[in-house]
Amino acid sequence: TGTGKTAAYLLPIMHQICAAKEKSLVNTLILAPTRELVQQIDQQTEGLAYFAGISSIAVYGGGDGASYEQQRRSLSEGVDIIIATPGRLIAHLTSGVVKLNELQHLILDEADRMLDMGFYDDIIRIMSYLPAKRQTLLFSATMPGKIRNLSNKLLNNPEQINIALSQPAVGILQQVYMAFDHQKLALIKSILKEGNYTSTIVFVSTKEKVKQLYQTLYRAGFKVEAFHSDLEQEQRENILRAFKSRQLPILIGTDVLSRGIDVEGISLVINYDVPHDPEDYIHRIGRTARAETTGTAITFINEKDQRKFSDIEALIGRPIEQIPLPPDLGEAPLYQPELKRAFNGSKKPWRKKKN
Incomplete structure (x- = not known):
């Protein structure tokens, strides 16, 4: 909590997007468990990319038909970074409006919370739309057996980084x-x-x-x-x-x-x-x-x-x-x-x- 991991994964990805000679239709997909977290990551993305010309879109449910159509239009035109909840992203994938075959990076943020909320099957389904050759980063505050099982399915010989649980702030x-x-x-x-x-x-x-x-x-x-x-x-x-x-x-x-x-x-x-x-x-x-x-x-x-x-x-x-x-x-x-x-x-x- 509060360690700055969002910027830690966004900044190197943005650097690669800016340095790339050829642009992917969609470069990066970030999955998060809640609408609020999706919005927050999108706000951070917009702030960090303000002068870099990198585009992003927040994709989540709960809005009206107009917001869904707005998402469809933006996705069909192509976007550098998609930040999404799993359920709403699947709706766009099944409609064929978004193509992820050129994806370079997949981020699963708060993966343990996504599993707690019942998104396991959705995540596995989303994987079927992605290229086999990609970078996958999985972030989790806890590492129960179900997260290890998910990582075994999604990751190929992964590098595991364990950061000690932070103690409550001194203040x-x-x-x-x-x-x-x-x-x-x-x-x-x-x-x-x-x-x-x-x-x-x-x-x-x-x-x-x-x-x-x-x-x-x-x-x-x-x-x-x-x-x-x-x-x-x-x-x-x-x-x-x-x-x-x-x-x-x-x-x-x-x-x-x-x-x-x-x-x-x-x-x-x-x-x-x-x-x-x-x-x-x-x-x-x-x-x-x-x-x-x-x-x-x-x-x-x-x-x-x-x-x-x-x-x-x-x-x-x-x-x-x-x-x-x-x-x-x-x-x-x-x-x-x-x-x-x-x-x-x-x-x-x-x-x-x-x-």
């Missing part, structure tokens, strides 16, 4: 609250009311929870929006634009927001639910304290998520400061992750005993 103040699920709503309201935070992202585990928490906070008078895949593309863009311009102070979403979406000046990240994967914790809290600024990351831990959070502490190599609940919220669960292991999922005495 992030990390804190946790032990809280039962029924205490979380009152706790987040208290934090948002009393804290002096100008820009906040709240991460929850599912799209349904995003909608529920949004409704609750909206009715409580908070200026908040929910960000999820059921929204129209224009709605998603408007919400992100308002959040980036500080017109919207609170944004609620799933882990889609933790990858690839670069917003400066986020002062608070709240993990309403503990992420399932410890590395996702680093991606989430990495939304704050970017570019040597400071920020706060607060995580709510219920009695069931203690084992997961102890794995996070093991990953970052230190315990995270625990903050007591406000007295009016009642007693919190004890932090006893070792009991979770010992009892192997059976009932535990989480509540503090009364004297």
